[in-house]
Amino acid sequence: MGSTCEINAAMSIWRRLSLFVLASSLCSCLCRAEDSAMENIVTEKKAEESHRQDSADLLVFILLLTLTILTIWLFKHRRFRFLHETGLAMIYGLLVGVVLRYAIHVPSDMNNVTLSCNVNASPATLLVNVSGKFYEYTLKGEISGSEVNDIQDNEMLRKVTFDPEVFFNILLPPIIFHAGYSLKRRHFFRNLGSILAYAFVGTVVSCFIIGLLMYGCVMLMKQIGQLGGDFFFTDCLFFGAIVSATDPVTVLAIFNELQVDADLYALLFGESVLNDAVAVVLSSSIVGYQPEGDNSHTFEAMAMLKSFGIFLGVFSGSFALGVATGVVTFTKLRDFPLLETALFFLMSWSTFLLAEACGFTGVVAVLFCGMTQAHYTFNNLSPESQDRTKQLFELLNFLAENFIFSYMGLTLFTFKNHVFNPIFIVGAFLAVFLGRAANIYPLSFLLNLGRKYKISSNFQHMMMFAGLRGAMTFALSIRDTATYARQMMFSTTLLVVFFTVWICGGGTTQMLSCQKIRVGVDTDQENFVSIGPDGVERRSTKQESVWFFRIWYNFDHNYLKPILTHSGPPLTATLPACCGPLARCLTSPQAYENEEQLKDSDSDLILNDGDITLAYGDITVSTDATGAHTSGTPVGGVAVNSDEALDRELAFGDHELVIRGTRLVLPMDDSEPPLPLDSRRHRHKNETMS
C-alpha cells in the first residue's frame, strides 16, 4: 500500500531522529563542558531535532489527507457512492493507526524520566532548577498512574496525539461556519418550525432517553461487577448529549448528488446543524450540574434549574453574539476583494474567539454568525468576494472534516486508555437507535398535525436512518478522557461513529430506493408544484406558516435588509412617508442602483393560499391603499382583470408580498419612479411562472 510505504519512510526518519535526539541528549548530559556557547549550540540542535520530528509527524497526516483526496477522486470519477470521503478517511486513519501501534517500535527516549518532585500543587507553569539553570515547563495535564509507564513506553503514539482542544478551536469552527454559511435558506426557512422542533425538543428528548437507558446499562454492569470505576447519572446524561449530535454529511452529499427532495434535505441538514449547537450547550450545562453538599451526584432541583439556566444563557448568548457580529460585518470594501475576504474571515474567526472569551460557546456563535452573514453580509460583498469566501470556507471545511475523520480512525488504535465494555457498547447502540426513534417519530406525528405538507412516513424513516454521528460527537467525547467513565464513553462513541458512517452512510442509496424517495428533483420547480407522498400534485409554496415568523419576515425584508445590506428595497420605499429623511439617511446609494436587479433568493418562504388573507390583515391599510393601483397593472405582459390578478396573487402570494412590501408607500413617495417597480414586478411574475 502506498500509505504504508509513506508511513514507513516517515517512521524510519523518526527512528533515526529519536536515536539522534537520544545520542545528542546523552552527549549533553555527559560532556557538560565549561563552554556555555557550546551548550547553546546543543540546545539549538535539540530544538531543531524536535522540530524535525514534529514536521514528520504532521507530514503523516498530510499524506493521509492527500491519499484520501486521490482516492475520493477515483471514487467520484467512477461514481462509487457506497463510501463517502469521510468514511474513506476513517479507513486510512485506521490503517495508519494499526501501523503505528503494532509495526513500529521506537526506542523510548531516555530523557523522559519521571521526576517525583513531590510538590504540593500543580501550577500551570513550572520552573525547574537544573544545576543552576532554570527550565520552564508548562502543564499538559494530569495522567493516571497506569499511564506513567506508558509515557516512557511509546513516545511515538503520544507524538501523533493532538491536544483535544485543537478539534474544538481549530477544526470544528470552519466546519460549523460552513454549515451555517451554506444553509439552503429558502427551504430552511420554509421548514423552520419542524427543524427547530427536531433540533431542540428532539435532541433533548434523545439525550434524556439515551441517558436513562445507559444508566440502566451501567446499573446492570455494576450488578454483575463489570464496572471498573465511577459512573454517575450525570455521566450517562453527558453521553446522551454528545451522541445526540447528528452529522449526516455522508447522506447529504449523496442527497446533493442525486438531487433528493429539497425539503427532506433541508429538514435533515437544518436539524443536524442546529442539534450540533444544542448538543454542545447541553453537554456543557450537564457538566455544570453541581448540587451543593457532599454527594455531587444526587438530584437537586436548584442545581438542575441552574443547569437549565446555563443552557438557556449560553445558548442565547452565543446566538446573540453570533448574530450581532454577523450583522456588524457590514463591508463597504467592495473595490478590494482581497481586503473584503480577509475582513470577512477575520470577523468570523473573532466571533468564535469573542464567544469563547465571554464564556459562551464559540461553535454555536460561529454557526449563527455564518447564517447571519449568509443572510445579510453576503449581499454586501462584491461578486468576487462572494465566490472567494464561499470557496475558502468550502476548502477549510473539506480539509478539517477529512482531517477529523482520519484522526478518528487513527485514534482507535493509538489512544491508550480505551475501555471497551461489551454491555455498554451494545446498550449504547440500542440507546442511540431508540433515542433517534423517540426524536423522529413522535415529533413528526405532532408536527404533521400542524403542517399542511405532511412529513411522510418514508421521509421519517429516511431521517431515522440518516442519524449518523460524526465530527461533533467525536470532538465532544475526546475533549475530556480523564476519568474511567469518560474513557468508556469515548471508546463507545468511536464505535458508534464508525458504524453509522460506514453502514448508514454507505446504505443511503439503497435506503432511498427502498423508501421510494424521488430523486432528481429540480429544486426550483418543485417549489410551486410539489407532489405529496400520496402522489397528488399540490400547488403549495410553503409547508408551515407561523404567525410570528411572518411578522419577522416582513420586518426583516422591509427594514433589516435595507438597513444592513445594499440589496433589498430602499428604505424610502418601505418606511412610512413621515420617516422620509431618516430613511434617506440610512439607505445606501447602492440600494437604489441594485433595486433593478433586486433578487430575493429566500423570498418565497412565508405565505400561501390559506394565509394570504391573514397577511392582508396584517398590512390592511397599505393593501387598501395600493389595492386599486395593483388591479389594473398588466401582469406578465398581458393585461388581466382584477380577479385574475388576485388569483395569481393567491398562487404566488409570497412573491407578491415582497413586491407589495416595496410598493406600500409608493404612491406617497415622489422620489421613486414607478416604472422600475412595475418592470421588476413583471420579472418576478415571470420568474415565479417559469
Added chain:
Amino acid sequence: MGSTCEINAAMSIWRRLSLFVLASSLCSCLCRAEDSAMENIVTEKKAEESHRQDSADLLVFILLLTLTILTIWLFKHRRFRFLHETGLAMIYGLLVGVVLRYAIHVPSDMNNVTLSCNVNASPATLLVNVSGKFYEYTLKGEISGSEVNDIQDNEMLRKVTFDPEVFFNILLPPIIFHAGYSLKRRHFFRNLGSILAYAFVGTVVSCFIIGLLMYGCVMLMKQIGQLGGDFFFTDCLFFGAIVSATDPVTVLAIFNELQVDADLYALLFGESVLNDAVAVVLSSSIVGYQPEGDNSHTFEAMAMLKSFGIFLGVFSGSFALGVATGVVTFTKLRDFPLLETALFFLMSWSTFLLAEACGFTGVVAVLFCGMTQAHYTFNNLSPESQDRTKQLFELLNFLAENFIFSYMGLTLFTFKNHVFNPIFIVGAFLAVFLGRAANIYPLSFLLNLGRKYKISSNFQHMMMFAGLRGAMTFALSIRDTATYARQMMFSTTLLVVFFTVWICGGGTTQMLSCQKIRVGVDTDQENFVSIGPDGVERRSTKQESVWFFRIWYNFDHNYLKPILTHSGPPLTATLPACCGPLARCLTSPQAYENEEQLKDSDSDLILNDGDITLAYGDITVSTDATGAHTSGTPVGGVAVNSDEALDRELAFGDHELVIRGTRLVLPMDDSEPPLPLDSRRHRHKNETMS
C-alpha cells in the same frame, strides 16, 4: 482610539479571568475534598479558564488585523501612498505593545511558583508527582536567571508572546510560497542572470561586509567596556546573514500600483525572493560552523569548508525537493476544483514539512515548489482551481504578512530582554547601508559589462534604496534570543526593519520621481519597444542571453512542458519521429485539445534579433525542414513573401520559436491536421503585433 478600547475590553476580561483562575486554584488547594469527581470538575474549569484567556489573547491580534484592514481600505480609497499596510500594521502593533506594557497591570498568578526541584537533567517531558497524582509537563525552554522573576511578574506579556517557531513554520511558508507562485515569470527569466548574481553573490558579499563591520563595532564596544556578554565573529556573520534578506514588499506594492518598469520590478522582486532563501541557508550554515577543539570561535579551514558544504547541500537539497514535489503535483482532477485545490494546498504544505523533516530548509523548498508549480502545475489546473489557488495563497500571504508586521510592532515593547546599544545600532545601520551598496553597485557594474540592456544608474539607486528588511529578517532574528549577542541582534534588527519600512517604504514615490524612473509602463507593450535609460527606443525582447539558459528553455518548452502539463505542444510534435510511440504514450489527450488555445505567457523570454541565427543553429534540421513551408504562409491575414516573413520572424523571434517548436516535425506527423496550426500562428502573430 478604537484599538485601545478593544484592547481594554479584552484586558478587563483577562483581568477578571485571571482573578477567577486565582480564586479557583486557591479553592482547589484549600478544599482538597475527598471526592475525586469534584476535583475533575475543578480541573475542567481551570482548563476552561485558561482556554478563555487564550481566546482573548488571540482576539487581540485578530482585532489588530481587522483594524489594519479597515485603515488600509481607507488609505487605498484615498490613495495615500506614504504608508503601506505593513507599515501601518507595525504602528498598530506598537500602540498595542505600549498599552500592554505600561497601561495594564495584571495581578500575578499565584500558581506560577518556582519549584526548585534540583534535578540533574532537563527532559522534554516531566512528570511531577503532586501528592500521589501525576501531572505531565512539557519543556518550553531555558530561561535566564533574570527572567525567573519576570515570569511571575507579568504573566500577560508572556501570554501575547508567540513561540518563535510559529513564524517559521506557520506564517513564513505561505508568504514565501506566494512569492514563488506569483513571480512574474517572463521578466524574471529575462533577467535571471542578474537576479541570481544579486541574490547569491550579492547576499554573500553583503553578509560578510556587514559581519566584518559589526565585528569592528563589537571590538570597539569591548574596548570601551560596553559589551555585557560574549559576542563572537560568528555572531557578527550571523547578524550579517539575517539582515541581508531584503523584503521590499512596500516598494513593490507601489511599483505595481504605478506600473513601474517591469524589468526593475523583476530585478527587485526576484532578488528579494531568492535572497530570502540564501539568507536562511547562509545563517543556518553559519550556526553550523563548529571547529573542533575547546575554543569554538577560532578560524578553522575544515569547519569553514564544512559550513560551505552545509550551505550547498541544504540549498541544493531544498531546491531539488521543492522542484521535485512541484513537478510531482501533476493533477488530473480537473473535474473537481475543490479536490484539486485541496490537493494543491496539501502538496505545497507537505513540501515544506518534508524538507524540514529531511533537515533541509522548508522555506527554500516551498519557494522553489511555488515557482515550479506556477510553471508546470498551474497549466494543469482547471481554470476555477487556478483562480482558487491564486486567491487562497493571496489571502494567506496577506494575513500572514500583516500579522508578522503587527507582531513586530508589538514585540518592541513586550519583549523583555531587549539590549539596545547605541554603538551597535549606529554601526548596524551603517553596515546595512554599506552592505547593500557593496551588493548593488559593483555587481551592477559587472553585470552591465555582459548585459545588452544595461541596468542604468537610476535603477541602481532605486535598488539600493529598496533594500528594505522585513518578515524574513524578523523571523530569523526572533528564532533564537537566548544569548546576550542574539538579544542585541534582535533589538537592533527590529529598529532596522522599522526604519527601512517606514522611511524607505514611505519615500518610494518621492524616490521614483527623484530618480526620474518612468511610471505607467504597459508591461506587454514595453516588451517589444522599450526605451533605454538614454532615451533611445530599442527594439529588444530580452536583456540577457545565456547559452545554457537558451538550451534549457528549448528543452523545457519542447519536452518538459509537454510531459508535465496538458499545455505546450504535444510531444508527438516535438520529439523526433523515431520516438513516435513513446511520445504518443506520454502526451495527454488534453494536450491535443489544448493545442488550439496554446498560450505561453513566458514564451518570449529567450531570443532576440542577435540570437535568432544561433537558435536556428540549435534546431537547424527542423528549421530547414519547415522553412519552405513557412515562407508561403499568409501571415496576419495577408500573404507576404519570404523576405517579409523572415523580417517578422526576426522581430518577434521568440514567439516564432514557440510555433516553430510545435511545427518542427509536423510534415512527418500525419495525425496532426495542419490547419489549426496555421490559424494559431495567425493568432500569435496578431497578438504580438497588437
